[in-house]
Amino acid sequence: MSADLTRRSAAELASAIASREVSAVEVTRAHLDRIGAVDPDVHAFLHVSDELALAQAAEVDRAFDAGEQSASPLAGVPLALKDIVVQKGVPTTAGSKILEGWLPPYDATITRKLLDAGIVILGKTNMDEFAMGSSTENSAYGPTRNPWDLSKIPGGSGGGSSAALAAFEAPLAIGTDTGGSIRQPASVTGTVGAKPTYGGVSRYGVIALASSLDQPGPCARTVLDTAMLHEVIAGHDPMDATSIPQPVPNVVAAVRRGQADGVAGMKIGVVKQLGGQGYQPGVLSSFRSAVEQLQAAGAEIVEVDCPHFEYGLAAYYLILPSECSSNLARFDAMRYGLRIGDDGTASAEQVMSLTRGAGFGAEVKRRIILGTYALSAGYYDAYYGSAQKVRTLIRQDFEKAYQQADVLISPASPTTAFGIGEKVDDPMAMYLNDLATIPGSLAGIPAMSVPSGIAADTGLPVGLQIMGPALGEERMYRVAAAFEAGYLAEHGTTVPQQIPALEGTAR
């Protein structure tokens, strides 16, 4: 019974709870039990909110039993919250020692929306420190392991959220995507993750990495669940000046349309620059199968040329360090977080330097120094200024491509999950993991990863990236849903259904 509940989708759980077939407390307890059984191996969570989650679930049950109107279509469904999103009174670290023990005094806008929707927040998930990384190995609290193979990384920065989904610890999760931190973890764990148009989901209460790129988004094991969560968290927020004053996109309806009507008559562009050199053969062959499946389903496939994408990685690794060096200046040992060396004689500046030197990990310090350099007098125009111009060139490449195609596709990650420890000493090798996701981040367009299959060479999942034009979430979800349905029809199973059972599982 308990194990069965953790295998169900969010949509199925929501309707079972609403029909009182099962209580929200039972569903929450099943997932907490699952976390207790497998998280010692997976390490997806940094904090589990047992009592708080059960109290939330009990309130959902009370409201249903009293005949009150459902708080949302996902009322009572459990969720894993990335530890970069603040929740009042719940430990939030962003994967950093500098915030160890911090209890945020307020809720992020998305936290508020989740709580108001009756979604049960199970706990906070592990991540690369301040979201800097592609493997979750940069967490100050130890790496998360990929449920497909515990010796592999679960992607990053949102590896805790993706692993929680793949380990059946939660059917829903929140991620944040700056250069691929939702899409690449989804890709390497065989789950689904969507980065909305920049400004589509509020950043208020999301600890800032690179403010012009950061975008929270929904993650799940199915496209429908992802879309349902998307509708809960999206929408204009006066507390975020970059929030888009537009209605929430009708992505659930788009998923239904994709499931019913497929992609017949749609034009789908394959980006010439996202594939080939640097991409694993098993990834490319899974991608080719995906293209054939979409073509067979009636889509017209066109090749599009985006010549400036090759400058994306360089622009990204100037913009991100520049913005993070500024954002992370707030960790000054004065108002919250770690303080060391305050012996009564040391100056504030000395205490600040000692605290930051000890409290930040290697990758964070590396990027702060890089950003400080890129923003220094005499270099600003050559580095940050030029990188912002490259964003324009990439945006223009996208605009031209969308004149030829409704959506664009590529592999979401150049490789399947690699081994823990394999790339930790080579920052450039690690940065290449975001090769396919960075152009969409720089242009601010919506993009998502859905499983395209299992790589023949490694036996690990591969992600298909679907990119829409700005505010084009609906057509992106339509294609994703159609592809997922097509995969099920062809293979008789979905990729998440093929995740190996973990030891310690109660059966």
Add this chain to the structure above:
Amino acid sequence: MTTADEPALTRDDVAHLAHLSRLELTDAELDTYLGQLGVILHSVARVGEVAGDDVEPTTHAVPQTNVFRDDVEVPCLPHAAALASAPASYEGRFRVPQILGEEA
């Protein structure tokens, strides 16, 4: 990895940047970063190849200007909540180390 015609960082440069960034680094960290930053800078300098004077910078997929919210009073964070996570407080205020060092 860096070539002569590129801005090669010296160890003193990295130490200076670390100071500007308020990061106390060990000698071993300085050595590691010196090598790694050279490789990264070599790679990112490519942006200059295509960023011409006629290209406008981009910051948002849906450009917005003059973003205001309604000018209404809302409750702010309670005093005690703001101080609750402070490393040190004194008489209802943040207690901080001396701002000016001995030599100032």
